[in-house]
Amino acid sequence: EPEVTQTPSHQVTQMGQEVILRCVPISNHLYFYWYRQILGQKVEFLVSFYNNEISEKSEIFDDQFSVERPDGSNFTLKIRSTKLEDSAMYFCASSEEQGAGEKLFFGSGTQLSVL
Amino acid sequence: AQTVTQSQPEMSVQEAETVTLSCTYDTSESDYYLFWYKQPPSRQMILVIRQEAYKQQNATENRFSVNFQKAAKSFSLKISDSQLGDAAMYFCAYRGTNTGNQFYFGTGTSLTVIP
Numbered sequence: 090e091p092e093v094t095q096t097p098s099h100q101v102t103q104m105g106q107e108v109i110l111r112c113v114p115i116s117n118h119l120y121f122y123w124y125r126q127i128l129g130q131k132v133e134f135l136v137s138f139y140n141n142e143i144s145e146k147s148e149i150f151d152d153q154f155s156v157e158r159p160d161g162s163n164f165t166l167k168i169r170s171t172k173l174e175d176s177a178m179y180f181c182a183s184s185e186e187q188g189a190g191e192k193l194f195f196g197s198g199t200q201l202s203v204l
Numbered sequence: 205a206q207t208v209t210q211s212q213p214e215m216s217v218q219e220a221e222t223v224t225l226s227c228t229y230d231t232s233e234s235d236y237y238l239f240w241y242k243q244p245p246s247r248q249m250i251l252v253i254r255q256e257a258y259k260q261q262n263a264t265e266n267r268f269s270v271n272f273q274k275a276a277k278s279f280s281l282k283i284s285d286s287q288l289g290d291a292a293m294y295f296c297a298y299r300g301t302n303t304g305n306q307f308y309f310g311t312g313t314s315l316t317v318i319p
Contacts, residue, residue: 092248124307131208132295134306145304180249189301190237190256195249 091115095181095196102171103204110166110199112181121164122182122193123156125149132180138164139187171203206231208298210310217286218318224271225281225313227296233257236300238272238279239307243293252294255279283315291317 094113102108114121123135136146138156155167164183168175178200182193207230217223229238240252255263255272262270267287271280283290296310 122306124309129311131311132297132307132309134308137304137306145306147306178247182249189235189299190254192251192254193307194251195241197246197248 091194093181093183093194093196095179095199097199098197099200099202101202101204104173105170108168108171108201110168110179110181110201112164112166112196113162114164114181114183115185115194116162118183118185118194120144120184120187120191121156121158122184123166124180124182124195125177126180126198127174127177135166135179168201171201173203176201176203206233206298206300206308208296208308208310210294210296210313212313213311214314214316216316216318217283217290219286219288221286222282222284223286223315225283225294225296225315227279227281227310229277229279229296229298229308231277231298231300233300233302235302236298238270239297239299240268240270240279240281241295241297241309242290243295243312244289244291249295253281286317288317288319291315 121138126132136150137144153169178198181196184191236257238255241249267284293312298308
């Protein structure tokens with residue numbers, strides 16, 4: 090079965106450094122998402138992306154965050170200057186269509202630790 | 205704003221027995237979807253079951269079924285004949301038809317299956 094792939098599985102960085110989290114969505118999917126989960130808290134929506142532009146973003150997704158689909162397969166999340174509170178599990182997801190009932194397929198996540 | 209509450213941080217069940225995981229939500233929308241996602245130790249979020257609010261019939265997927273009570277805004281997951289492979293974190297999630305692309309997740313319930 091097709092999977093969403095995320096790399097790396099763990100990322101450790103120093104506060105103030107830039108990080109790029111990478112995702113390869115399922116190949117025929119058109120809608121892409123980033124979610125994050127701070128330890129012990131809810132999974133939170135960050136951003137959705139379609140047709141090479143952001144379609145929706147949350148309050149968490151401030152100017153320090155950006156997303157890009159640099160080629161036909163990768164979908165990246167960049168955090169420009171990491172803060173301690175950015176430490177979380179980051180999940181990439183994709184779906185074939187858009188709609189409230191559409192199934193989201195999630196990757197295994199990248200655990201980001203900011204020191 | 206939509207909120208999803210899972211009041212059971214941890215649950216345990218004997219192998220082959222039945223367990224019910226609770227979820228409540230708050231919304232002003234009349235049409236929406238509810239989901240249960242499973243997150244095993246591999247960390248990948250896997251869709252277990254999906255329910256549309258307009259459908260009165262409770263969704264079932266093999267050993268997994270839901271008890272959807274729209275008036276009470278309750279959406280519990282029943283796992284029958286529990287297996288060791290069911291051990292995971294289970295997340296309840298909401299997605300509205302008028303609230304954009306994002307899912308709203310609960311904080312999760314960690315299920316242990318006792319052999």
